[in-house]
Amino acid sequence: xxxxxxxxxxxxxxxxxxxxxxxxxxxxxxxxxxxxxxxxxxxxxxxxxxxxxxxxxxxxxxxxxxxxxxxxxxxxxxxxxxxxxxxxxxxxxxxxxxxxxxxxxxxxxxxxxxxxxxxxxxxxxxxxxxxxxxxxxxxxxxxxxxxxxxxxxxxxxxxxxxxxxxxxxxxxxxxxxxxxxxxxxxxxxxxxxxxxxxxxxxxxxxxxxxxxxxxxxxxxxxxxxxxxxxxxxxxxxxxxxxxxxxxxxxxxxxxxxxxxxxxxxxxxxxxxxxxxxxxxxxxxxxxxxxxxxxxxxxxxxxxxxxxxxxxxxxxxxxxxxxxxxxxxxxxxxxxxxxxxxxxxxxxxxxxxxxxxxxxxxxxxxxxxxxxxxxxxxxxxxxxxxxxxxxxxxxxxxxxxxxxxxxxxxxxxxxxxxxxxxxxxxxxxxxxxxxxxxxxxxxxxxxxxxxxxxxxxxxxxxxxxxxxxxxxxxxxxxxxxxxxxxxxxxxxxxxxxxxxxxxxxxxxxxxxxxxxxxxxxxxxxxxxxxxxxxxxxxxxxxxxxxxxxxxxxxxxxxxxxxxxxxxxxxxxxxxxxxxxxxxxxxxxxxxxxxxxxxxxxxxxxxxxxxxxxxxxxxxxxxxxxxxxxxxxxxxxxxxxxxxxxxxxxxxxxxxxxxxxxxxxx
Numbered sequence: 001x002x003x004x005x006x007x008x009x010x011x012x013x014x015x016x017x018x019x020x021x022x023x024x025x026x027x028x029x030x031x032x033x034x035x036x037x038x039x040x041x042x043x044x045x046x047x048x049x050x051x052x053x054x055x056x057x058x059x060x061x062x063x064x065x066x067x068x069x070x071x072x073x074x075x076x077x078x079x080x081x082x083x084x085x086x087x088x089x090x091x092x093x094x095x096x097x098x099x100x101x102x103x104x105x106x107x108x109x110x111x112x113x114x115x116x117x118x119x120x121x122x123x124x125x126x127x128x129x130x131x132x133x134x135x136x137x138x139x140x141x142x143x144x145x146x147x148x149x150x151x152x153x154x155x156x157x158x159x160x161x162x163x164x165x166x167x168x169x170x171x172x173x174x175x176x177x178x179x180x181x182x183x184x185x186x187x188x189x190x191x192x193x194x195x196x197x198x199x200x201x202x203x204x205x206x207x208x209x210x211x212x213x214x215x216x217x218x219x220x221x222x223x224x225x226x227x228x229x230x231x232x233x234x235x236x237x238x239x240x241x242x243x244x245x246x247x248x249x250x251x252x253x254x255x256x257x258x259x260x261x262x263x264x265x266x267x268x269x270x271x272x273x274x275x276x277x278x279x280x281x282x283x284x285x286x287x288x289x290x291x292x293x294x295x296x297x298x299x300x301x302x303x304x305x306x307x308x309x310x311x312x313x314x315x316x317x318x319x320x321x322x323x324x325x326x327x328x329x330x331x332x333x334x335x336x337x338x339x340x341x342x343x344x345x346x347x348x349x350x351x352x353x354x355x356x357x358x359x360x361x362x363x364x365x366x367x368x369x370x371x372x373x374x375x376x377x378x379x380x381x382x383x384x385x386x387x388x389x390x391x392x393x394x395x396x397x398x399x400x401x402x403x404x405x406x407x408x409x410x411x412x413x414x415x416x417x418x419x420x421x422x423x424x425x426x427x428x429x430x431x432x433x434x435x436x437x438x439x440x441x442x443x444x445x446x447x448x449x450x451x452x453x454x455x456x457x458x459x460x461x462x463x464x465x466x467x468x469x470x471x472x473x474x475x476x477x478x479x480x481x482x483x484x485x486x487x488x489x490x491x492x493x494x495x496x497x498x499x500x501x502x503x504x505x506x507x508x509x510x511x512x513x514x515x516x517x518x519x520x521x522x523x524x525x526x527x528x529x530x531x532x533x534x535x536x537x538x539x540x541x542x543x544x545x546x547x548x549x550x551x552x553x554x555x556x557x558x559x560x561x562x563x564x565x566x567x568x569x570x571x572x573x574x575x576x577x578x579x580x581x582x583x584x585x586x587x588x589x590x591x592x593x594x595x596x597x598x599x600x601x602x603x604x605x606x607x608x609x610x611x612x613x614x615x616x617x618x619x620x621x622x623x624x625x626x627x628x629x630x631x632x633x634x635x636x637x638x639x640x641x642x643x644x645x646x647x648x649x650x651x652x653x654x655x656x657x658x659x660x661x662x663x664x
Contacts, residue, residue, distance in 0.1 A: 023108055027051040030066075030103040030114040040123020045095050048103030048114065049085040062086075063106040070100040070116045073177060074154055091496040096152040096201040097121045112615075125208035126151045128158070128199045136217040137187050138252050140299030147197035147211065148180040155202040160185070161210065163194035168210065176203055190218045199559065220301070222259065224248040235284050236312045236394060243280040245294035245305070253298075286313040286343060297527055300371040312394035315344030320388045320403040330492045332413045335378040339388035339403060340370035350401075351389045380444075383410045412455035413495040414443030417488040419502055422470065427505045432475050438486035438499065439468030450487045453480070481506035 033045040048064050064086040068074040077088040090097060098121045103114040128149045137143055145160045158181040161168035174181045200207035230242045247259050261279055263270045263277040270292075271278050278294070284473045296303040313467050323329070323336045339350045351372025363372040371390070385407055391400030422435035438449045449469045450460040461469045473480065483503050489496035534581045 023054040025110050025112040028105050028112045028114045037120040038093055040095050041092055044090040045087055047087040050105045065104040067102050068099055093121045095123045095125045095206050097119050125265040127209045128197055128211045130197045130211040130214050132214050138219050138221050140301045142184050142186050144184050146182045149199040150179055157200050157202050161196045187218055190220050206451050220232045220249050221250050221298045222247050223250050225296050225303050229307050234312055239284045241284045245278040247296045260297045264293045265290050284311045314343045314394040315390040315401055316342045317390050317401045318390040318403040320406050327407050328409050329378050329489050332377050335375040337373045339368055341390050345392050348392045354384050354386050375432045378410045380410045411444035411492050413492050414440045414490050414497050416497045417486050419486040419499040428475055430475050434473050436471045437468050440488035443490050446488050447488055454482045462515050475506050478506045504632050535541040
């Protein structure tokens with residue numbers, strides 16, 4: 001029997017192979033009823049017909065498949081029949097049935113696909129159903145959302161929503177070829193409790209209503225989070241203070257799990273650790289004032305607590321300054337006093353005083369390092385000594401501080417000066433004196449008056465009284481005539497004033513006044529007389545010396561007369577030591593006299609000496625050789641004489657003289 005069965009199947013397969021080669025699909029098409037469009041809920045019939053060419057008597061079992069989508073996206077129905085036409089009915093159509101449809105026919109190994117047709121189904125899309133797992137979660141954990149549209153036809157688009165303040169906000173959108181979709185979401189806040197979803201056909205504008213909202217339970221991972229600062233009352237500089245940040249985890253979290261705690265001041269990290277408590281303890285300083293933050297973090301959950309720390313710092317010694325230049329301010333000007341401190345906690349109380357401490361002018365409480373007191377229009381009564389005080393709440397433990405004293409002098413600017421001549425003449429002669437009066441009726445003293453001639457400065461006078469000043473001018477030339485102006489100014493900057501100009505003319509030339517030239521003329525005459533007298537005396541002495549020489553020499557002509565004298569204790573070259581020192585009487589001055597003039601030609605000695613400027617060298621018999629005196633010019637008289645030692649023989653041709661020194 002097994003052999004019979006095998007033979008039967010072999011013949012069958014051979015017959016099918018022969019059949020496949022003798023069949024051809026000629027034509028295939030798809031139709032719908034109703035055509036093109038339908039209402040949601042109605043039925044839609046799709047009919048696929050095919051035309052086949054085959055030998056008679058051959059079996060022709062045909063497979064029909066209906067797809068939605070031109071790309072055969074979704075298989076709707078499959079059926080096998082020998083009939084050349086087959087129909088498939090959608091009993092209750094939905095809006096998601098809108099789209100393209102095609103029919104695929106298979107006969108043996110032959111396959112053919114029809115052209116696509118489009119069907120528009122109008123109506124509401126089915127409301128989807130949302131489920132969430134788990135229903136109880138801690139902030140930072142994940143949940144899975146599933147949105148189902150069992151009766152709709154893919155492809156579909158699903159959108160998930162999270163409610164914020166009662167309003168849905170989309171969190172994710174997904175397209176799929178199935179009738180449901182899932183989405184995993186991390187819960188970030190305790191308020192992330194309510195969710196829903198919607199569905200719409202892909203490439204369709206129609207969208208379903210929201211699904212029924214689903215609420216889950218969300219717990220904070222921290223059952224408690226505390227940020228404390230001690231002492232809680234005001235902290236003063238130098239006090240001990242502690243900053244403590246603590247956290248307790250939720251009961252849903254294992255006990256061994258710890259949070260990350262961070263304490264910062266502003267943007268500066270102070271401490272960071274995975275623990276139940278973070279703490280800082282230190283002595284308070286002014287730099288500790290600021291905004292402190294405690295960060296508690298676990299997974300995606302971050303809790304932040306902030307505290308303001310204010311360390312009360314006593315004010316530093318204030319410095320008082322003013323807008324006055326060199327402590328001087330013009331009457332009517334704005335005067336501003338500024339009391340400033342370098343350090344001190346706010347608010348700071350600034351108080352301004354004039355003179356005595358009980359004379360308070362102004363008081364202000366400011367969150368600033370400087371206070372200001374303004375006098376809009378200064379008056380002379382505002383002159384005086386000022387100081388200020390600065391204090392703050394730290395003054396409970398520390399005294400307030402007082403500034404230095406400053407003096408303010410309110411001065412009256414000078415008025416425009418008036419200038420006039422003491423005499424009323426308009427012309428003056430050379431050699432005469434004129435008096436110009438200048439006066440400014442207003443202005444704090446001292447006032448400096450300056451006189452100008454044709455814009456050229458002449459003279460200035462500082463006047464410490466209110467009286468006018470008078471300039472006495474000697475006229476030396478016609479150029480001293482012109483326009484005279486007077487400028488008045490005091491210690492106030494940029495407030496000088498010029499008078500109007502006065503003009504007068506200088507006439508004539510300057511006469512010669514004998515009283516000015518008589519003294520120098522007399523002095524010149526006296527000097528000339530003295531010179532002539534000295535020349536005459538000198539000539540007379542020269543003449544007497546020549547006569548004496550002739551008497552001592554007789555008829556012998558003197559060709560070369562040399563006079564020797566003791567100079568610096570040096571011996572005469574032609575005398576013995578005894579005779580040389582004999583020429584010295586007390587502290588005499590002796591010099592060598594050079595020859596300058598020669599006479600005669602027949603004799604051996606034919607030169608005669610003239611004696612003029614003699615260089616004096618003071619020498620004493622007991623003088624130390626190491627001492628030196630500078631040379632000085634001395635005018636002398638020469639008295640011819642013989643050596644005092646008569647025993648010494650006089651050599652021929654030698655003239656001995658005593659020199660009497662007369663210092664001029």
